[in-house]
Amino acid sequence: MKSTEGTEFNHADQKIALPDKHGMGFFELNKIVRCQSENSYTHFFIQDSFGKGNPILRIIVSKGFEHYESFLLSKGFFYRVHNQHIININRIKRYTNSNGGYLLMDDDSGYRIPIARARKEGFMNHLITYGIILK
DSSP: OOOOTTOOOOGGGOEEEEEETTEEEEEEGGGEEEEEEETTEEEEEEEOTTSTTOOEEEEEESSOHHHHHHHHHTTSSEEEEETTEEEEGGGEEEEEOGGGOEEEETTOOOOOEEOOHHHHHHHHHHHHHTTSSOO
């Protein structure tokens, strides 16, 4: 068995296996725009590098958020902004203060991702820590 000790690993290039009815699809973490929880399902919105015009794939997995949350958040570039939403901070297009605060992502869907009041300060601090917001 080959050891990976001492090998540098770029989390952005890492992949995640998402099961479907035919097997598993493997997707680069940096292509995940956002995840949305719906009861015991998780919807992954993923940039398709191979499609015409780079459309967004919607992959629905029959496992809840809790199955993926700690893995994604440990990478540093994902953040849970709401009970139903985990976003890739590198894919944020716009933050708007109105209506309690919401995000628009670079998937051009126009979908407004709400930021929970209880998570807003932590989210802003996360963006500062990772050098996205400069103070």
